[in-house]
Amino acid sequence: GAGVSQSPSNKVTEKGKDVELRCDPISGHTALYWYRQSLGQGLEFLIYFQGNSAPDKSGLPSDRFSAERTGESVSTLTIQRTQQEDSAVYLCASSFEGGRRDTQYFGPGTRLTVL
Amino acid sequence: AQSVAQPEDQVNVAEGNPLTVKCTYSVSGNPYLFWYVQYPNRGLQFLLKYITGDNLVKGSYGFEAEFNKSQTSFHLKKPSALVSDSALYFCAVRDRGSGNTGKLIFGQGTTLQVKP
Numbered sequence: 202g203a204g205v206s207q208s209p210s211n212k213v214t215e216k217g218k219d220v221e222l223r224c225d226p227i228s229g230h231t232a233l234y235w236y237r238q239s240l241g242q243g244l245e246f247l248i249y250f251q252g253n254s255a256p257d258k259s260g261l262p263s264d265r266f267s268a269e270r271t272g273e274s275v276s277t278l279t280i281q282r283t284q285q286e287d288s289a290v291y292l293c294a295s296s297f298e299g300g301r302r303d304t305q306y307f308g309p310g311t312r313l314t315v316l
Numbered sequence: 317a318q319s320v321a322q323p324e325d326q327v328n329v330a331e332g333n334p335l336t337v338k339c340t341y342s343v344s345g346n347p348y349l350f351w352y353v354q355y356p357n358r359g360l361q362f363l364l365k366y367i368t369g370d371n372l373v374k375g376s377y378g379f380e381a382e383f384n385k386s387q388t389s390f391h392l393k394k395p396s397a398l399v400s401d402s403a404l405y406f407c408a409v410r411d412r413g414s415g416n417t418g419k420l421i422f423g424q425g426t427t428l429q430v431k432p
Contacts, residue, residue, distance in 0.1 A: 205359070207359075232418065234419060234420075236420075243422060243423075243424050243425065244406065244408075244420075244422035244425075245422075246419040246420065246421070249418070249419055257419070260419070292359055292360065294360075296418070300418055302348060302367050303418055304350070304362050304365060305362075305418075305420060306362060307352070307359040307360040307361070307362075308359050309357075309358055309359040310358075310359050
């Protein structure tokens with residue numbers, strides 16, 4: 202596919218369960234970002250991967266959140282012991298090389314609902 | 317710290333009329349500014365960006381934005397609105413305070429409602 206893809210599109214889970222969200226970036230894009238969109242907080246940055254560099258984790262809200270990326274391909278965002286305040290849309294974006302001039306292209310998002 | 321403000325939660329315009337969605341920013345140094353649009357239950361779609369050069373930037377779907385350094389604004393405009401332009405619009409600035417991560421800082425979003 203030509204764009205960023207994310208799965209699942211919707212996820213409903215119970216409080217305390219762990220969830221994994223997946224992102225497939227655009228082929229050839231070396232930079233990958235995770236953002237979270239919620240009613241109360243708007244759009245906020247979570248984590249950034251660029252090639253083999255150490256990821257920028259400065260936006261992760263707690264140690265329950267973690268993310269991995271295999272090379273320059275798929276990334277998974279894991280939320281452990283989910284809480285109701287984790288309910289949000291999780292957006293993934295990729296860009297060619299991650300520089301400030303780069304355009305980030307977003308996937309359709311995963312809507313997470315924690316009951 | 318970098319920040320972006322979209323002063324209007326909602327903008328209403330009649331189809332065929334010009335539209336403006338406002339955005340102001342606060343950055344240190346040269347700003348890199350972006351506009352994205354989000355349709356219901358969809359991700360963000362890139363519209364246009366200002367990096368350097370001409371203050372008037374043209375983008376997708378007939379949209380344009382004018383960079384005004386003295387007023388620290390980057391308003392989104394379109395000469396003739398379509399009902400299909402109805403969506404949520406986000407202005408964003410590229411963060412310059414964290415090395416070269418390039419993460420975006422978003423405004424709170426403006427809902428554009430175009431009525432027939």
